[in-house]
Amino acid sequence: MILRTLMSFTLLLLVSSAQAALNIQIIGAGERQIPVAIIPFAGEDKLPVSLSSVISADLARTGLFRLVDPAGKAPHQPAEVNYAEWGGVEAIAIGSVAAQENNRTEIRFRLLDGVKQVELLGQAVSGRDSQLRYIAHRIADTIYEKLTGVPGVFSTRIVYVNRNKSKFKLIVSDSDGYGEQVILDSDEPIMSPAWSPDGSHLAYVSFELGHAAVFVQSLVTGQRKAVASFNGSNSAPAWSPDGRQLALVLTRDGGSQIYLCKPDGSDLKRLTHGDAINTEPNFSPDGQYLLFTSDRGGSAQIYRMPVDGGSAQRVTFEGGQAFSPRHSPDGKGFVFTYRNGGRFYIATEDFETKQMQLLTDGGWEKRPSFAPNGKLVLFASDAAGRGILSTVSSDGKVKQRMSAQTGDVREPMWGPFLNQ
Numbered sequence: 001m002i003l004r005t006l007m008s009f010t011l012l013l014l015v016s017s018a019q020a021a022l023n024i025q026i027i028g029a030g031e032r033q034i035p036v037a038i039i040p041f042a043g044e045d046k047l048p049v050s051l052s053s054v055i056s057a058d059l060a061r062t063g064l065f066r067l068v069d070p071a072g073k074a075p076h077q078p079a080e081v082n083y084a085e086w087g088g089v090e091a092i093a094i095g096s097v098a099a100q101e102n103n104r105t106e107i108r109f110r111l112l113d114g115v116k117q118v119e120l121l122g123q124a125v126s127g128r129d130s131q132l133r134y135i136a137h138r139i140a141d142t143i144y145e146k147l148t149g150v151p152g153v154f155s156t157r158i159v160y161v162n163r164n165k166s167k168f169k170l171i172v173s174d175s176d177g178y179g180e181q182v183i184l185d186s187d188e189p190i191m192s193p194a195w196s197p198d199g200s201h202l203a204y205v206s207f208e209l210g211h212a213a214v215f216v217q218s219l220v221t222g223q224r225k226a227v228a229s230f231n232g233s234n235s236a237p238a239w240s241p242d243g244r245q246l247a248l249v250l251t252r253d254g255g256s257q258i259y260l261c262k263p264d265g266s267d268l269k270r271l272t273h274g275d276a277i278n279t280e281p282n283f284s285p286d287g288q289y290l291l292f293t294s295d296r297g298g299s300a301q302i303y304r305m306p307v308d309g310g311s312a313q314r315v316t317f318e319g320g321q322a323f324s325p326r327h328s329p330d331g332k333g334f335v336f337t338y339r340n341g342g343r344f345y346i347a348t349e350d351f352e353t354k355q356m357q358l359l360t361d362g363g364w365e366k367r368p369s370f371a372p373n374g375k376l377v378l379f380a381s382d383a384a385g386r387g388i389l390s391t392v393s394s395d396g397k398v399k400q401r402m403s404a405q406t407g408d409v410r411e412p413m414w415g416p417f418l419n420q
Helices: 051-061 131-148
Strands: 022-027 034-037 065-066 091-100 103-115 118-128 159-162 166-175 179-186 188-197 201-206 213-218 224-228 234-239 246-250 255-262 278-283 287-295 301-306 321-329 332-339 343-350 357-359 367-372 378-383 386-395 399-404 406-413
Touching: 034 051, 034 131, 051 065, 051 091, 051 131, 091 131, 091 255, 091 386, 103 131, 131 166, 159 188, 159 386, 166 188, 166 201, 188 234, 188 406, 213 234, 213 246, 224 246, 234 278, 246 278, 246 343, 255 278, 278 321, 287 321, 301 321, 321 367, 332 367, 343 378, 367 406, 378 399, 378 406, 399 406
Parallel strands: 034 065, 034 091, 386 406
Antiparallel strands: 022 399, 091 103, 103 118, 159 166, 159 406, 166 179, 188 201, 201 213, 213 224, 234 246, 246 255, 278 287, 287 301, 321 332, 332 343, 343 357, 367 378, 378 386, 386 399
């Protein structure tokens, strides 16, 4: 029996743009690809967005699915599916759309098991035209989770900085590069954007005041405030998991030290001391620890310390340099940039085993962050002398390159799951 789910969406940004700001190239595939057929939904040709195309593109980008061409077959109801025609296809997605009042559209979707010949799930979803891509991403999330057991991240967002000559733009987009929204347009550099845990705010560094200052901006209202603009440098903001604190790096008292404060800049508290450079803090998912980069041992390495204060313990020992750490969503390890022999790699390390794994082949690869399901890592890279974004699966097998149509793309960070 179809599970009837009526979703209402509160979008934090304006209407999505019609074209992708990022061009995507997929490299590699999983060891086993699940054969899936996404049938064009009945009536979707009348919509401004092809739902089935968005869903297919989402699944293809993971490298975990083999998209099977429907070859002219177009069932839209379970009774219309002749399973004998779909030999080897493990999952079949069918659906239909219908116009509703107030310029809304209802999308009915079913996922069928092509082997057991049963219905796996169904949904009825309603939304406006401006929400259709998001609805398609949510359907792809549902398919991904049903077939892999892991939540999908297609409906999440990313943030990055695009530099075009002397212009800097802070941009938020869908995870596939569509729906680009310019959050800040500036003649001065923008760096280190960081998502609040609920996805409603961004903290970032801007040089518009003549020096590096930390700003917090609402994606709902657009209001922004400089929360750290002390003498010297103010940089590297990171949100606590409960959204009640920011960790940031200040040089106001000499040296580069890590501080805590509230998101409005109040209740400033210093955490690190000494002559070493301490920077790039990142909270653990339980909010109990910080990872950060320090040169206190003579070269840049990653350290871990309690948020409540106390001694810091070094956690990277592989030689070379290690920096830009970000916890995995499950808290069992972290991703970071590893520099060795003049090349920058994206690597992960497990807290328990202390084993490091290189995920990339090396080059100019920096600023990694996990997708909220922990299965993909977003990072900055380059191609033909231009900055681009890339992703790599957490096992290193599937890579994706995302290049902007113009400008250099830097400073990426993957956003959180959004509340439905």
